[in-house]
Amino acid sequence: MYGFVLPPLHFNSSGWGPTDIPKKFDELPYQPFSKGDRLGKVSDWTGATYQDKRYLGKYNSAFGTGGNQYSYFHDEDESTFQLVDASKGQKPNYQRGRRAFQQHKQRRERERRQQQASLNMQTLSKTQKSRERDRQRQLRKWQKQFGKRLQENKQKAPVKNRDASVQVRETWQVVEDMDFPRLSKLSLPGIEPPEDLLLCGKMEFYDKSYDRVTTKNERPLKRINRIFHKVTTTDDPIIRQLAKNQGNVFATDSILATLMCSTRSTYSWDIIVQRVGNKLFFDKRDESEFDLLTVSETANEPPQEEGASSINFPHNLALEATFINHNFSQQVLKMGDEKYEFDKPNPFAGEDDDSVVASVGYRYRKYNLGNDIELIVRCEHDAVMYGPNGDLQFINIKTLNEWDARYSGGVDWRSKLDIQRGAVLATELKNNSCKLSKWTICSLLSGSDQIKFGYVSRVHYRDSANHVILGTQQFKPTEFANQINLSMDNAWGILRCIIDTCMKLKEGKYLIMKDPNKSVIRIYDIPDNTFETDDEEEEEDDDEEEEEEDEPEA
DSSP: OOOOOOOOOOOOSSSSSOSSOOGGGTTOOOOOSOTTOOOOSSOOOSOHHHHSGGGTTTTSBSSSOTTOTTOOBOOTTOTTOOOSOOOOOOOOGGGTTHHHHHHHHHHHHHHHHHHHHHHHHHHSOHHHHHHHHHHHHHHHHHHHHHHHHHHHHHHSOOOOOOOOSSOOOTTOEEEEEEEHHHHTTOOOOOOOOOEEEEEEEEEEBBOGGGGGOOSTTOEEOOOOOOBOOOOOSTTOHHHHHHTTTSOSEEEEHHHHHHHHTGGGOOSOOEEEEEEETTEEEEEOOTTOSTTSOOSSTTSSSOOOOOSTTSTTSHHHHHHHHHHHHHHHHHHTBOOSSOEEEOSBOOTTOOSTTTTTBOOEEEEEEEEEEETTEEEEEEEEEOEEEEOTTSOEEEEEEEEEEESOGGGTTTOOHHHHTTTOHHHHHHHHHHHSHHHHHHHHHHHHHHTOSEEEEEEEEESSTTOSSOEEEEEEEEEOHHHHHHHTTOOHHHHHHHHHHHHHHHHTSOSEEEEEEEOSSSSEEEEEEEOTTTTOOHHHHHHHHHHHHHHHHHSOOO
16 A cells, blocks of 8 residues: 655745745746746735736846846836946847848749749740730739729718708607618518509500610610609598508508618608508608609719719709609600500599600509508509510519719620620619619519610710610519519518507607618607698698588588
8 A cells, every 4th residue: 555645844934935945946046937927026916017008018128138037127116227228139030130031032022923924925926925915014004003093092082971861850759760680680471462452544565676776776865745643642542542441551662662672772761651540651751852763872982972063963863863764664665546554544644634644554452461451552564565475564664874984883884785784784783772672672562574674874974964775674573583682571571560660659640761871760750740731731621621511411
C-alpha cells in the first residue's frame, strides 16, 4: 500500500504568501517569461487599473522591451520622474521597412506583368497583336471611366428627404403602425374564385399590327383626346347600390393594388378609410396624385432633380408617364364600329359622351376573404382581342417609358430592345417594381387573359412632349406574377391584415399613409369633415332631402 505524505506547510503569521525564498532562487533577478507579460504590483484588488483606459499601458515598459530585467515600469506615484534619453527605441526586424518592401513588391509585380505581356505579344501574329492592343486600350478606358464614376458618386449630394403625400396635422392621432418586414411575412392562401356581380362598359379591339413594331420601324405616339373616368369608391353609383344588400368591404382595383403592393413602394401615398356600421369603404383623396404613374420609384438612383420647371422632376415625370399610358392604350385600338359591349352601359358616361369616352369595361366582383369578410371590388379591362384559337380575350394595356438612357441602368432601348428585350425588361423590373406589381394585381383581380406592355421612348431625351413607340410585349398575368416574384398569398395577407385592423376601430374616418422616408404604414384617426369640400356637403344634404321625400307618408 502506498501512502500519501502531505508536503510541509508554512504558516505566515505576519502576512500572506511564502515565509522564505527557496535557496535555488536566492539572489537571482526576476525575468518575465514573455515580452507580452504585464507584471507590476503583486496584487491589485481595486480593478480600476484595467477599467480606466488611461492606465491600459501602466505596466508596459517605457524604455526597452518588456523582457529586459532592467526595464523601468512607470508607477503613478512617481509623477516627477522623467526620462533623460528621448531617442526612439530600435524597431525589431519585422517592423523595419514594411511599406518600402510592399512598394518594391508591387513594382516588381508590374514589371513582371509587362515582361509577360511583351513576351506574349512576340508570339502572336499581326492580327492577334492588334486585337490585344485594342483589348488593353479598352480595358484602360473602362478602368478610367470606373474611377471617374466612383469619384462622381462620392461627390453627389445625399438623398434628400421626400415629402409626404398629405400634410399630417397635429390633431391627427396614430392608431396603428405597420412595418414592412412584418407585412412581407403575412400570407392568406386558399382564396376562392370571385363571383361576378355586374358587367358594364364598352371595349374596342386591339390592333395586332402594333405587335410587329420594332426599333427600325418605330411609330410616333399620337395624342388622342378621350375621357378617362377615375371615380373613387363612394362616388360609384353601382357600389352604393350593391352596398345596401351585400358585401361589407368596398374598393376599386387600383386602391387594392396599392395596399397589396405597399411593401414594394418607396414614395408616399394615402388612402381614406370610412367605417360606417360594420362596413368599410376605401377611397382615394380628392385632388390627390393617386392616379399618377410613378417613374423609377424603386431605382438605385431615383430622379431627384429640383425645380418644377425641370422635365426630369419626379412630378413632371409622373405626368409624362400618365400621358403616355393614356394615349398608347387608345392608339393601339381599332377605331371602328366593331366593339364589344357588356350587359350594362358605362355608369359614368352620358349618352352624348359615348364617342369620346375611353375604351373600358367594368367588372364588379365579390371575393370571400374568410372571417365573414366579403370584398366587393370594381375591376377594369382596357380592350379585347381574339386569341390564337379564335376565342375572345380581355386584356389590359400598360406602357413603359424611357425618359433618359443614362438613368436606366445603361440600357439604351433603341440598341437593345430588339436583340436583348429581356435585359430591358429586367431593368424596368428593378426600377419600377411597385408600378409593375400594381398593374399585375389589377389584371389578376379583373381576370384579364393578357397584359400588354408598350415600350415608348422620347424622340430626344431633352424633349418630353414627343415620343415614339419602339415595341410591344404581352404576358399572361399569372406567369408574369411568377416572373416578378409577386406572391398573391402575401398580397391577400397584407390586405386582410389592414381590413382586420380597420374593423377593430370605432366608426369614423381614417387615413392610411405610407411614410415618405421609412418602410412604415400608419393609420391616422382624422375628423369626419377632413378633405371634404363645400360641394360634397351640399350633395350630401340633397341626398338626405331626397331620401326624406321618398319616404312614404304615415
